[in-house]
Amino acid sequence: MTNTPKDEQSKPAQDRLPASVHEDSCRCRFNPPGTNYYVSTIDGSRYALLAGPFETHVEACGWVDRARDEACRVDPRAWFCAFGTTAMKPEYRKPGILNDRLNVGGGT
Numbered sequence: 756m757t758n759t760p761k762d763e764q765s766k767p768a769q770d771r772l773p774a775s776v777h778e779d780s781c782r783c784r785f786n787p788p789g790t791n792y793y794v795s796t797i798d799g800s801r802y803a804l805l806a807g808p809f810e811t812h813v814e815a816c817g818w819v820d821r822a823r824d825e826a827c828r829v830d831p832r833a834w835f836c837a838f839g840t841t842a843m844k845p846e847y848r849k850p851g852i853l854n855d856r857l858n859v860g861g862g863t
């Protein structure tokens with residue numbers, strides 16, 4: 756009985772999922788309660804929070820595609836930006852810059 760399978764660890768190290776897909780192994784579950792999540796974009800050194808705050812990372816991930824589409828409508832150069840999600844401290848609750856356009860947080 757020596758033929759133990761050896762390919763157990765031969766999975767590709769980085770099959771990266773799009774930012775809009777939440778990974779089961781995500782470390783957000785280690786974030787402190789009250790952490791706020793945003794859809795964010797980075798353009799070189801500029802950084803913007805587009806949509807949020809959301810109570811869960813899963814929710815923020817679900818808004819990435821819509822926020823990116825809207826950002827590209829506002830500014831076509833947004834195509835060249837990287838979009839993702841960001842965790843912010845509980846005391847940071849400023850609305851994302853596209854919240855109104857995206858109708859984040861439901862009506863008034």
Ligand SMILES: [Zn+2]
Pocket residue numbers: 777778781782783784812813
């Ligand atoms: Zn997460």
